[in-house]
Amino acid sequence: MKKRIGLFFLLIILLTISCGDNFPVIEDLGNTDYRLVDQYANETVFPDNIKGKIVIAGYIFTNCPDICPLTTNNMRLIQERLKGEGIEGVQFISISFDPDNDSPEVLKKFAEIRNLDLSNWTFLTGEKPVVDELMKHVGVLAVPGDSTVFPSGKVSYYYIHTDRIQLIDEEGKIRKNYPGSSINIDEIVNDVKQFVR
Amino acid sequence: MRKLFVALMPLIAVAGINFGQQSAIKINNPWIRISAEGSNTALFFELVNNSDQPDTLFEAESDLAEVVEVHETYKRENDMMGMRRVKFVVIPPKSVVIFKPRDLHVMLIKLKKDMKENDKGVAILIFKNAGRIKLEAVVRNMPRMNN
Numbered sequence A: 001m002k003k004r005i006g007l008f009f010l011l012i013i014l015l016t017i018s019c020g021d022n023f024p025v026i027e028d029l030g031n032t033d034y035r036l037v038d039q040y041a042n043e044t045v046f047p048d049n050i051k052g053k054i055v056i057a058g059y060i061f062t063n064c065p066d067i068c069p070l071t072t073n074n075m076r077l078i079q080e081r082l083k084g085e086g087i088e089g090v091q092f093i094s095i096s097f098d099p100d101n102d103s104p105e106v107l108k109k110f111a112e113i114r115n116l117d118l119s120n121w122t123f124l125t126g127e128k129p130v131v132d133e134l135m136k137h138v139g140v141l142a143v144p145g146d147s148t149v150f151p152s153g154k155v156s157y158y159y160i161h162t163d164r165i166q167l168i169d170e171e172g173k174i175r176k177n178y179p180g181s182s183i184n185i186d187e188i189v190n191d192v193k194q195f196v197r
Numbered sequence B: 001m002r003k004l005f006v007a008l009m010p011l012i013a014v015a016g017i018n019f020g021q022q023s024a025i026k027i028n029n030p031w032i033r034i035s036a037e038g039s040n041t042a043l044f045f046e047l048v049n050n051s052d053q054p055d056t057l058f059e060a061e062s063d064l065a066e067v068v069e070v071h072e073t074y075k076r077e078n079d080m081m082g083m084r085r086v087k088f089v090v091i092p093p094k095s096v097v098i099f100k101p102r103d104l105h106v107m108l109i110k111l112k113k114d115m116k117e118n119d120k121g122v123a124i125l126i127f128k129n130a131g132r133i134k135l136e137a138v139v140r141n142m143p144r145m146n147n
Ligand SMILES: [Cu+2]
Pocket: A065, B071, B072, B083, B084, B105, B106, B107
């Protein structure tokens, strides 16, 4: 009997350290279709386009001078680490919550000037209502805050926004949130390893 | 102090900073984050005030961008981050104020050209006491690790 109880607890411990409990499902994107476009202006359906892959998703707007470039650079560091450790099957996506400014062309330029490796990294934008719906679903808030008035009279707004990188599993379920601009690279790399088999 | 001076030498030589008695503010390690024409970016540096008097940074100017403003990144509730203009930044006597990522920056709004890695760009910081100080910043993706 004692042995059985011991085995029982061992089983519980094993279950706990396997994926499930450490990575509760935060949101399931699996049954939804968001029609977006990538940095080459190719139409794509999210999250269909990434199903079957572990995804590291970042949420940005390119007029952001500080937080979003940091988030993007952190994703680059994660990409380099995973590549260095020979871990494959991970897809990176950066989704803009400012589609009015972030056309595919702008996103392409944003990636190019940073020399990003786009072999497993896609930038996405889309129609404003679609993007707004998607942001609500993934739990990213972005509200216009401070603004700059140009000499021409044109006004440009800066978003106050959730600072976020997410880990999404092969089925399109969000499994963990991280602070995008200050993420612990070791932490997410270790987390990814638990999903990659 | 001598070290600081030596570190600043190239900067002084290139940018022609007025290094007279009244210029008590030194600008160290200026760098601009990579960004594309038409987009925005940030300029970072360290302001060293070796004098016994406080000084105040009011404004910045640069031909690199359509609009140049002194800004700060700030934290909001629920993991949200924002950014806003600041009217001035005080540099207390015998102290260093660091403009750095997730913090104070000079915002270069609507860049007139691409700022690629290792490009250089000139800006002028305007102080209450020290007056106009010119700097030449190098374009980087991220700051160097040890400074
Ligand atoms: Cu700013």
